Every structure is written in C-alpha cells, then in structure tokens.
Amino acid sequence: MSKKITLALKRGASCVGCDVAILNLSDNLFDLLKVADIVFAPTLLDIKYKDLEAMPDNSITIGLYHGAVRNSENEEFAHIMRKKCQILIAYGVCAYMGGIPGLANVSDRDGIFKTVYEETPSTDNPQNIRPKTEWKDENGHILTLPRFYDEVKSLDDIVEVDYYVPACPPTYDMNMEILSVIKNFVEEKAPLPPKGQVFASEKSLCDECKREKKEEKISMQSIRYLSEIEPDPEKCFLEQGILCLGPATRAGCGAPCIEVNVPCRGCMGPTAAVADQGSSMLSAIASLLGATGKEGERVKEDIEKLVSQIKDPLGYFYRFSLPKSFLRKVAKDKEEKC
Amino acid sequence: MVTGEKALVHRVLVIGSGVAGLEVARSLAYADYEVCLIEKEPFLGGMVRRLNQLYPEGMPNSHTLDPLVEEVTRLGRVEIMTDTELVSVNGDLGNYQVKLKQGGKAKELAVGALIVATGLKEWDVGSITPYGYGRYERVLTPIEFEEKISNEEIKPEDLKSVVIINCAGSRDKNYLPYCSRVCCFIGLKEAKLIKDKNPDMEVYVCYIDMRSYGSLDSLYNTLKDVYKVNFIQGRPSKVKEKNGNLHVIVEDVVLGETLDIQSDYVVLNHGYVGDEDTLSKLRIPLDSGDKGRFPTTYCNAALSVDSNPRGIFICGCAAYPKNVAETLVEARSAVHSAINALRDISLKTAVPTINSDICAQAKCKLCLSICPYDAIVEEEDKIKIISSMCMGCGICTATCASGANQLEGFSDTELYKEIEEIVEEDDTVAFLCQWSAYPLCEERERGDLKKVKFIKLPCSGRVSAGLIAKVFSYQARNILVAGCYPDACHYNRGNFVARRRIFAMKSLLEQFGISSDRLRMEWIGKQEARKLQRVLKDMRKG
Numbered sequence: 001m002s003k004k005i006t007l008a009l010k011r012g013a014s015c016v017g018c019d020v021a022i023l024n025l026s027d028n029l030f031d032l033l034k035v036a037d038i039v040f041a042p043t044l045l046d047i048k049y050k051d052l053e054a055m056p057d058n059s060i061t062i063g064l065y066h067g068a069v070r071n072s073e074n075e076e077f078a079h080i081m082r083k084k085c086q087i088l089i090a091y092g093v094c095a096y097m098g099g100i101p102g103l104a105n106v107s108d109r110d111g112i113f114k115t116v117y118e119e120t121p122s123t124d125n126p127q128n129i130r131p132k133t134e135w136k137d138e139n140g141h142i143l144t145l146p147r148f149y150d151e152v153k154s155l156d157d158i159v160e161v162d163y164y165v166p167a168c169p170p171t172y173d174m175n176m177e178i179l180s181v182i183k184n185f186v187e188e189k190a191p192l193p194p195k196g197q198v199f200a201s202e203k204s205l206c207d208e209c210k211r212e213k214k215e216e217k218i219s220m221q222s223i224r225y226l227s228e229i230e231p232d233p234e235k236c237f238l239e240q241g242i243l244c245l246g247p248a249t250r251a252g253c254g255a256p257c258i259e260v261n262v263p264c265r266g267c268m269g270p271t272a273a274v275a276d277q278g279s280s281m282l283s284a285i286a287s288l289l290g291a292t293g294k295e296g297e298r299v300k301e302d303i304e305k306l307v308s309q310i311k312d313p314l315g316y317f318y319r320f321s322l323p324k325s326f327l328r329k330v331a332k333d334k335e336e337k338c
Numbered sequence: 339m340v341t342g343e344k345a346l347v348h349r350v351l352v353i354g355s356g357v358a359g360l361e362v363a364r365s366l367a368y369a370d371y372e373v374c375l376i377e378k379e380p381f382l383g384g385m386v387r388r389l390n391q392l393y394p395e396g397m398p399n400s401h402t403l404d405p406l407v408e409e410v411t412r413l414g415r416v417e418i419m420t421d422t423e424l425v426s427v428n429g430d431l432g433n434y435q436v437k438l439k440q441g442g443k444a445k446e447l448a449v450g451a452l453i454v455a456t457g458l459k460e461w462d463v464g465s466i467t468p469y470g471y472g473r474y475e476r477v478l479t480p481i482e483f484e485e486k487i488s489n490e491e492i493k494p495e496d497l498k499s500v501v502i503i504n505c506a507g508s509r510d511k512n513y514l515p516y517c518s519r520v521c522c523f524i525g526l527k528e529a530k531l532i533k534d535k536n537p538d539m540e541v542y543v544c545y546i547d548m549r550s551y552g553s554l555d556s557l558y559n560t561l562k563d564v565y566k567v568n569f570i571q572g573r574p575s576k577v578k579e580k581n582g583n584l585h586v587i588v589e590d591v592v593l594g595e596t597l598d599i600q601s602d603y604v605v606l607n608h609g610y611v612g613d614e615d616t617l618s619k620l621r622i623p624l625d626s627g628d629k630g631r632f633p634t635t636y637c638n639a640a641l642s643v644d645s646n647p648r649g650i651f652i653c654g655c656a657a658y659p660k661n662v663a664e665t666l667v668e669a670r671s672a673v674h675s676a677i678n679a680l681r682d683i684s685l686k687t688a689v690p691t692i693n694s695d696i697c698a699q700a701k702c703k704l705c706l707s708i709c710p711y712d713a714i715v716e717e718e719d720k721i722k723i724i725s726s727m728c729m730g731c732g733i734c735t736a737t738c739a740s741g742a743n744q745l746e747g748f749s750d751t752e753l754y755k756e757i758e759e760i761v762e763e764d765d766t767v768a769f770l771c772q773w774s775a776y777p778l779c780e781e782r783e784r785g786d787l788k789k790v791k792f793i794k795l796p797c798s799g800r801v802s803a804g805l806i807a808k809v810f811s812y813q814a815r816n817i818l819v820a821g822c823y824p825d826a827c828h829y830n831r832g833n834f835v836a837r838r839r840i841f842a843m844k845s846l847l848e849q850f851g852i853s854s855d856r857l858r859m860e861w862i863g864k865q866e867a868r869k870l871q872r873v874l875k876d877m878r879k880g
Contacts (some may be wrong), residue, residue, distance in 0.1 A: 012347050039392035106849070204740035206698035217707040236704075247702040252526050272694050273741025275754070279803035279846070284739040284843035286803070291708065294836040296824035307842040326807035327850040337392035 005061035005186050007032075009041035009311050010051070010081050012074035013101045013152065013221045015066025015079040017176060018092040019043040019167035022064075027181065032179055035186040036061070053080060056289045060084050062182065066169075068101040068323070069153040072133075075147035087192070089163045090155040096164045096231040097197075098154045098323030103315065105322050120233040164198040167253050168267035168320060174199065174252060200252025204271055205264055208255040209246055211236045220288040223309040226262070237263040238288075248274065249279035267320045278317035285310060344543035347450040348372060348847040349435055351675055352650055353424055353616060356384020356561045357662055358654025359455035360406040361669035365455075367415040369677055371615060375410070375449060376422040376438060382407050384457050385655070389728065390484040392662055393527035393554070398532075419445075424616055427452065430726045431649030451649040451676045455669065456613035458655040461514055461631075463608040466507050468576045477577055477604045480524050485646060487531065492603065495533035501586045501601040502528060502576050504545040514631065518609035518777075519659045522549045525607045526557050535563045542568045542599055546587050549637050570597065577604050593723075610659045620650055621712050621727060632658045635830060636711070649726050674844070688746035689713075689728040690735050692721050697742035705734035705743050710830040715719055731799030731829035736839070746804035748800055754808055756793060763813040766877050768820060771798045773828040775862040778870050787874050796823070798859075799832025803843045806857060810847075816877050820870065823861040 010020065023044070023086070025032065038045065039060060040052045054113075063085030069075050082088055093099040104112060117125050135143045167174060179200055184190040192214050201207065213236045224241040231237060235242035244263035245257075250271050257264055263318050270277035290306045298306075308314070350366050355377035363375045366395035372864040391400050410416050425437040425444070438445040456793035463479060464472045473475045478486070486492040491874055502525045507513035507756060529541045529670065548569070550558040554565050561567040574588040586599045615626065622633045637657040654665040655673035672751070692705075700706075713727035714734060723745075732745040744750060770776035772794055779792045791814075795801060798821030809817055817842055821833035837859055859879065861869050 009772070202695050204696060204698045204702065206701035206740075209698075209701060213703055219705055219707070230612070238704075245739075246697070247704055253700070271740045272737070272740070273693065273696050273744075274737070274748070274804075275750075276804050276807055278741045279807045279843075280741065282842055282846060283803040283839055284737050286732070286739040286839040287708050288704065289838060290843075291831070291835065291838070293831050293834075295831070295837075298834075303837060303841045307838065307845060310842060310845070312849070313842065313846045317846075325850075326804070326811040327847070327852065 003186075004034075005036045005182070005319050006039045006059070007036045007041075008039055008060045008063040008078055008081065008085060009043065010052075010063065012067030012078065012095065012155070013070030014092070014094055015045060015100075017169040018064075018066035018094075020113065021092075021175060024172055025175055026221045028176065028179065031183070048153075051075070052077075052084060055084050057083050058086050060086065062087045063088065065155050066091040066095050066164075068094040068098050069155060069158050070101055070104075071146040075153075075158055076146075078155055078158040088155075088159065089165060090161045091165045093157040093166050093168045093269060093320045097269050097321040098152050099168060099267075099320050102152045102154070102321070102323040103319065104149045106314065114150075138237055140172050142257075144294050151308055151328075154323050155243050157323070162195050162198075163193070165208050166198060166200055166250060166268045171253050171256065173254060177236050192275075194219070197270070198250065198272070200268055201333060202252045202272060205246040205249040205255060205268065207231045208251045208253070209236075209258050209264075210255070211258065213239060215239060218284070218288055219291070221290060223285075223289065225311075231261055231263075233261050243285060244276075245281050245317070246253050247284055248277050248317075265319050266317070269321060271280070276324070277321045278314070278325055280309070281317045282313055311335070347448045348446075348680075349449045350684050351375060351376065351436055351447065351452045352383060353448040354455035354456060354457055354613075354654075354656065355379075355382040355418070355420075356455060356457045356654065356665075357402060357406065358457065358656070358669045359384065360403075360410050360454075361454050361666050362455055362635045362653065362673050363410050363416045363471050364406060364413065365670055365673040366676070367410070367413040369535070369673070371415070371879040373416040374419065374449065375416050376419045376424065378421070378423045380420050382418070382420065384455075386662065387397055387552050390480055391527065391531060392609040393523045393557070396527060396531060399759050407439055411678065414615050420465045424638040426620055427620055427650075430724075432815055432858040433507065434649070444747070446578065450475055450680050452620070452652065453672050454622070454652045454656050455654050456656040456660055458610040458632075460614055461507060461518075461609045461611050463606045466513065466606075468603070469506065469574070470518075470577045470579070471505070471606055471607055472581050474577065474584060476602065480521075480605055480607055483528065483603065483605045483856075484531070487535075491820075494532040494806075497532070497536060498530060499540040499542070499599070499747050500601055500603045500605065501542045501544065501574075501584075501602045502607055503586070503702070504543060504607045505573065505579075506606040506608040509546060514609040514611070516609070516625075516632075517549065519549070520661055521609060523554060523557070523661065525605075526550060526554075526561055527778075528605060529567045529859055530557070530565065530606075533561070533567065537565075540568065541603070542586070544570045544572055544586070544847075546571070546573055552714075559723075568597045574831050585694045592838075599679060604676065610655070612658075613655060617656070621648070621715075622652065622722070634658045649676070649679055684845065688730050689723050689744050690732070690745040692723060693744070694720060695742075696740050697721055702740070704739060708737045708835065709723045710832070729829055731832050732795065733797065733829065733832050733835050736800050736802035736805075737835075743802065745796070748796055749804075750804065753793070753805055757805070757812060759806050760791045760793075761809055761812040761814055762789075762791075764789060764815045765812075766816050766818065766874060767793060767814045768818040768874065769793050769795050769798070769801050769807045769824055770862075771828075771833075772796055772819045773821045774864045775866075775870055777864065777865040779860070787871070789876065789878065790874050796834075797829050797832035799826065800835035801831060801836050801839065803839055803846070806840075806843050810852060810856075816858065818877060819859045820871060820873075821859065823863055826863070 063081045092095045107321045133147050191297035246264040250268040274280045341692050348374035352362050363373045366373045422440040427847045430436045436447045513634045568592050572588045572591045576587045584601045589596045651672040653668040697718045700721045706714040713724050735745040776794045827833040840859040847854050
C-alpha cells in the first residue's frame with residue numbers, strides 16, 4: 001500500500017454539526033484511518049493552533065474547513081489552512097456559501113451588537129458593555145478577542161478552494177462518497193476530480209424526491225405554510241402550495257428532509273447552472289403563483305396581496321446562500337461608500 | 339429542432355375536406371406541393387355539403403363546393419383519403435410523422451407541415467331543456483330545418499308561422515359563453531328562404547343583439563322593411579306544446595311585454611364548437627376557461643408570428659366560426675404561411691434547450707406548467723420541448739429554478755454577459771419586450787437620454803428575478819421592465835408572469851435594503867415612444 005495521507009479539520013463560524021457528521025462515519029472511520037492520519041482536528045484531538053502553525057507548508061494532504069468566515073480568527077485560519085494543505089475543501093454549506101450564519105448579513109456588526117447587547121428582552125446590560133478586541137488587565141496582561149466582521153463570508157471569498165461539499169451537514173452517504181474518492185486517490189486507483197468540483201449530484205433535488213406529482217401541471221393559487229396544514233406525505237410540496245426549494249437546489253443529499261415531510265430548504269446550494277439560488281426560486285414561485293392566464297383585471301393591490309403570501313422571501317430563499325447573493329453585493333457596496 | 343441538413347418533406351397533410359381543406363389542397367397542389375387530404379367522413383365537403391344554401395344571397399352550396407371538389411380530384415397531386423382519422427403526430431416542421439387510421443387500417447405518413455381545417459360541429463342544443471329539442475318533433479336545428487325543406491318534408495307554402503330563436507345557448511355562461519359569429523346570418527338566411535317561398539306566412543326572429551356585421555347588415559334591413567319579418571329582441575324563456583301547436587314564450591324587451599307566439603316550427607339557431615378531439619391530438623390549446631371550445635386565443639397569437647414555428651396551421655372554422663368567403667381567404671393565407679415556413683426552415687424561432695444533466699427528469703414540471711403553448715411535455719421521464727410548438731418566448735427559462743432550461747440567444751449566460759459588458763454604475767437599465775418597447779429605443783428615439791442601457795428580451799416574461807438582481811449588483815440606479823399592455827402580450831400571458839415576478843422581487847429588494855421604487859414595470863405599446871421616453875426621463879431625475 002502506498003503512503004498514508006494526512007488530514008486536517010478546522011472549523012470557522014460553525015455549529016460543529018459538520019464535525020459530528022464526520023464522526024457519524026462511525027466504524028468507517030477506521031477505513032479512513034487506514035489511509036489517512038488525522039494530524040489536526042481541535043474538536044476531536046488535543047491539539048493547539050500553534051501546532052498547526054508549526055507544521056511545514058503544504059505538509060497536509062487534505063484540509064477540510066467547515067463553517068463560514070465570521071471574524072478575524074476564522075479568516076486567519078482559512079489562510080493558515082490554505083498554506084498548510086495541498087488540497088483545501090470547503091466542507092458543508094457554511095464554508096461553501098455562508099450557510100445559516102450568513103443570514104446575519106441582513107445586518108452588520110453594529111446592528112448585531114445592538115440587538116444582542118442591548119435590545120433583546122433577555123439582555124441585562126445596564127453599563128452597555130460591548131465586546132472589545134483588546135483588553136489590558138491591572139497586571140498589564142493583554143487579552144485579545146478576534147474582530148467581529150460586518151459581514152459573513154464563505155471560504156472562497158478568503159482563499160482559493162479546491163473542492164466543495166454542500167449540505168447542512170453533509171450526509172453519511174456524501175461522506176462515504178468523499179471517503180471513497182480519498183481512498184481511491186491514496187491507493188492510486190483514480191485521480192482526484194477536476195478542481196472546483198462540488199461533491200454532489202449535477203441534477204436538481206427533485207431528481208431524488210420520491211413524491212409524486214398528482215396533477216399534470218402545477219397550479220399554485222395560494223401559498224400554505226407548515227404551521228397551517230399537515231402536508232400530504234405523498235404529493236409534491238409545490239402542488240400543495242408549500243414552498244419547497246427542491247427545483248432550485250442541487251441533488252446529492254438523498255432528500256432526507258422531504259422524506260420526513262419537511263420541504264427542501266436548499267442547503268445543497270444551487271445547481272451549477274444557477275448563480276443566485278434565492279432569486280432563481282423566487283422567480284419560479286412568482287411565475288406560478290396565482291397564474292390564471294386571464295389577469296388583465298388585476299390591479300396593483302391585487303398583485304401585492306398575492307405576492308405578500310411569500311413571507312420573508314430573503315430568509316426563505318437565501319437561507320443558506322445569502323453571502324453569495326447578487327443583491328448582497330449591492331447593499332454591501334453601498335455601506336462601504338458611506 | 340430540425341436543422342438545415344435534414345431533408346424537408348415536400349408534402350403537406352390537410353386535415354378536413356370542407357371548403358377550407360379543399361381550397362388549401364387546391365392551392366398547395368398548384369404550388370407543386372404533394373398534398374394528402376384526409377376526411378373522417380366517407381365523402382368530401384364538410385359542413386357546407388350539409389347546407390342547402392349559403393348566405394347572404396341564398397346561393398346553393400353546389401356553386402361553391404362542386405368546382406372545388408372537381409378541381410382537387412382532377413389535379414392528381416392530391417391524395418384523397420376519406421374515412422380517415424388522425425391518430426397522432428410526432429416530429430417537427432419539415433419532418434412530421436403522422437399516424438392515421440383509414441377504415442380499420444393503420445397508416446403512416448411523413449409530411450413537412452400540417453394544415454388543420456377540421457371546421458366546426460353543431461353544439462348540442464338539446465341541453466337547453468326548456469326549448470324542448472328532442473321532446474317536440476317540430477323543434478329543429480337550422481340544418482335539420484333546411485334539410486327538411488330541401489327534401490320537401492316541410493313545405494313552406496303550408497306554413498302559417500315559424501319562430502327562429504337566435505343565440506340558442508350562445509353568449510350564455512351556462513352553455514356557450516361566446517358568440518359563434520355566423521348564427522345571426524344563418525337566422526336571416528332561413529327567414530328569407532321561407533319568406534321567398536311563402537310571403538304570407540309570419541316569421542319571427544328572436545334575438546339578443548343582431549350581429550349582422552359588415553355589408554351584410556343590409557340583409558337584416560331588407561328582411562325587416564321589405565319582407566316584414568318580425569324581429570323580437572328578447573331571449574325566449576320556454577317552448578311548449580299546447581293542443582298540438584308549439585308556443586314560444588318570450589319577453590319583447592322593446593315593448594316590455596311577454597308574448598306567446600304560436601308556431602308551426604321552431605328553429606333553434608344554436609352556436610358551434612370546434613373539433614376538440616383533433617385539436618387535442620395536435621396539442622393546440624382551446625381558449626382558457628372550461629367553456630372555451632375554439633383555439634381562438636392560440637390562433638390569434640399564432641397569426642401574429644411571422645413564420646409560425648410550429649408548421650401546424652389552422653384555418654377556416656377550426657379556428658372559430660366564419661363564413662365561406664372568410665374561410666377561403668384564411669385557407670389561402672394558411673397555404674402561404676406553410677409554404678413560407680417550409681421554404682426557409684432555418685428562420686425558425688430559437689427554442690430553449692433542456693440540459694438533461696441538470697433537469698430532474700420531468701419531476702419538477704415548473705416549465706411545463708407555465709408554457710402558454712403546451713409546448714413542453716413529459717416523454718419517457720424526460721422534459722422535452724416540442725420545438726414546432728414553441729414560440730420562443732422564454733417564459734419557461736425565467737421560471738426554471740435549476741437553470742436547466744435555457745432559451746438560445748437569451749440564456750442566463752448570454753444575458754449576464756451582456757449585463758456585465760454594458761451596465762455601469764448609476765445606469766438606468768431597461769429590459770424591453772422585442773414586440774413593443776424594444777423597437778422604440780432606436781437611436782433617433784433615444785433623445786438626450788444618457789446613462790440608459792437597453793436590453794432586448796423576447797418577451798417581458800423572460801425577465802427573471804436573477805436578471806434584476808444581476809443588474810443591481812452592477813450598481814445600476816434603477817431598472818425598467820416594459821411589457822405589452824394587458825391581454826396584448828404576443829405570447830398570451832408573458833407580461834402577467836413578468837408582473838408577478840416584479841412585484842415579488844420588489845418585496846425581496848426591500849429586505850435587502852434596496853428601495854423597491856428602483857424597480858419599475860410599465861406597459862408600453864408599440865406606438866408609445868413618448869411614453870417610454872417620459873418614463874425613462876422620470877427615472878433619470880434626481
């Protein structure tokens with residue numbers, strides 16, 4: 001057998017779900033360990049940041065970075081990981097597109113601090129204390145905290161990324177697939193896929209959905225929410241007027257949410273043909289919603305009422321991809337000018 | 339899509355051998371096309387064969403029909419197949435595979451184009467219970483009435499009174515909600531027919547509005563003033579039989595009186611329906627709404643497209659009821675269009691392609707649900723665009739959420755590239771429909787508008803939320819989307835789809851902290867260069 005490779009695992013702004021997803025390989029982890037030594041994984045091993053920094057550049061074969069880039073520490077380690085790893089993988093949708101932490105981009109640093117340290121009903125902060133990046137105690141010790149950024153970024157906003165693994169978190173099957181790619185590479189059975197590849201299906205999620213379309217055409221006269229109805233578990237969500245991001249989302253997860261009667265929320269990101277997942281789905285829904293072919297009599301108010309059924313389009317359609325949205329760029333540039 | 343390399347089939351299938359089908363066959367044969375003329379009945383002639391006389395002059399049907407039948411039969415280039423029905427059609431303009439059934443036998447045929455001349459059918463007037471059709475022997479349809487006169491079962495000389503009820507079931511939301519166009523004339527023709535034979539009898543025509551349009555209105559005046567036909571404005575409520583006589587109960591809305599008219603015969607001048615069966619095999623949609631029985635909307639849209647991309651042309655009463663003169667004109671026009679379409683197939687409208695590596699094999703069905711032409715179908719678990727039916731509007735491309743559906747020439751990649759190249763900071767970007775507003779933005783019309791960038795779309799229905807977002811990401815000041823006025827969309831409903839997307843987009847913009855006023859949708863007609871300028875000037879203000 002050829003030489004073992006080395007693996008590093010680093011998290012950014014993450015819920016640690018991605019670490020758990022890797023541990024969820026369970027006894028397959030031994031297969032992984034046969035071909036790879038895990039040299040850095042603070043969640044799993046007793047190891048410090050300085051240990052990573054001390055490793056020679058390019059000494060780690062594959063680095064998995066999960067979580068978004070929220071603060072200066074995340075950014076710093078994105079650079080370090082890039083330097084130390086030959087191959088860097090954005091693992092999970094947060095590293096890939098910003099994920100749930102990316103939703104914070106509707107606000108900025110000041111806005112978020114104001115909410116968290118001032119406005120929430122449970123906040124008790126009479127002195128209006130805010131986090132500082134540096135603090136000197138009486139003995140002259142300097143303590144530092146990472147700088148909180150105005151916006152959340154994805155990993156490839158910071159450094160070059162070789163591969164992407166979407167999903168929140170990547171599923172067992174997806175991990176097994178990556179494991180086999182790694183094994184084949186180490187055992188020299190197959191080369192690595194072309195750079196930039198997303199480790200998932202090329203098709204849209206509907207491909208993996210087992211639900212049926214009961215009608216020949218979808219007619220969406222009104223929108224229903226899970227809080228209002230118990231969906232028919234057999235029937236396509238869109239046919240039931242329930243917003244499901246399946247058509248705008250990449251397949252590869254096996255549609256587990258849909259299996260438990262929850263519509264797709266889009267954590268696999270868009271297909272390769274779509275640059276902006278949220279607007280793509282919004283366009284599709286608005287196309288179908290209330291379509292009758294005879295709409296000449298509708299006035300502005302009728303249409304406003306119709307589309308107002310789509311509650312919180314930003315949160316719903318950009319749930320995992322806000323930092324990658326076209327429109328976020330507009331808002332951001334405006335702020336920078338101010 | 340058929341490419342230039344594929345050989346064209348120089349043969350046209352004509353469905354239906356009424357006046358329209360015969361005229362089509364005749365004209366095509368003279369233009370050196372091979373013609374296959376199919377007729378489901380055992381004889382040629384369609385509806386006109388069944389009519390005794392044609393309006394307005396009461397000319398016998400043979401004057402129109404016989405020379406046509408004679409010529410078509412004599413020409414030799416027309417293969418006539420009676421007792422033959424269409425089973426299915428596959429393929430594209432230039433190369434259609436047609437399955438037929440002649441008698442019990444199946445037949446297959448390759449043709450370049452199809453001309454649909456399936457005509458109309460009488461609507462079943464028996465469904466109006468109070469009029470007693472089927473219950474009373476002497477309540478007849480116009481054709482039955484004419485047939486009985488022609489074989490002398492009815493002798494007008496012996497009659498005292500006849501009531502003709504116009505709009506029997508027509509313009510009535512319970513039966514046929516539309517006007518069948520020809521019935522008023524049929525009523526007038528029959529009144530004249532019997533009055534000519536027996537000037538002393540009383541003829542009553544009950545009507546809602548007299549729609550004797552054009553020069554034929556003189557027939558109405560002649561019948562009223564010279565023939566002394568009694569025209570009663572009112573829709574009869576009931577026909578009943580008393581002591582062997584028929585009685586028509588009608589409120590004359592002019593006099594404000596309810597009349598009880600005794601009558602020997604009652605003619606129910608009903609409306610007409612299209613040949614739904616054949617039209618559905620050709621995937622030609624009928625008018626929206628469950629009561630639509632003709633493909634009027636579809637035909638109007640198809641007519642306005644210079645080269646009908648389908649290669650399936652409709653003429654005569656198959657589109658909607660019309661008289662013989664109108665039918666002949668339309669038949670010739672269909673021939674002209676078919677020849678043009680077959681002549682230069684490369685001019686065919688571009689159609690979307692479906693990337694099957696991305697498309698979820700017919701499982702999402704968004705594109706299929708939105709297409710105004712039913713041009714997208716599911717075939718063997720795959721989404722397929724029937725390019726011959728597609729008009730190239732791009733509504734489906736802007737609806738496809740997976741990016742698999744891309745309209746050639748107006749794909750996301752092409753439009754994003756255009757935006758990248760032309761849009762600069764603080765620009766006003768106008769997405770214009772190619773049929774209405776785009777032709778207005780030529781150099782001379784632009785005036786002194788600076789910082790305005792125009793992007794051509796096949797239809798406002800191609801505008802997607804993604805295009806709007808992309809433009810704003812290049813720091814444009816504001817965006818105009820201009821579509822045709824309501825119900826004037828070239829593609830039937832593209833402007834409505836666009837409007838819903840724009841309104842949905844406005845609420846999304848607000849969430850991004852971008853004022854929704856920066857996105858504007860306007861109806862701009864083909865002649866409204868000034869409106870376009872005014873709107874754009876307004877958007878450049880401040």
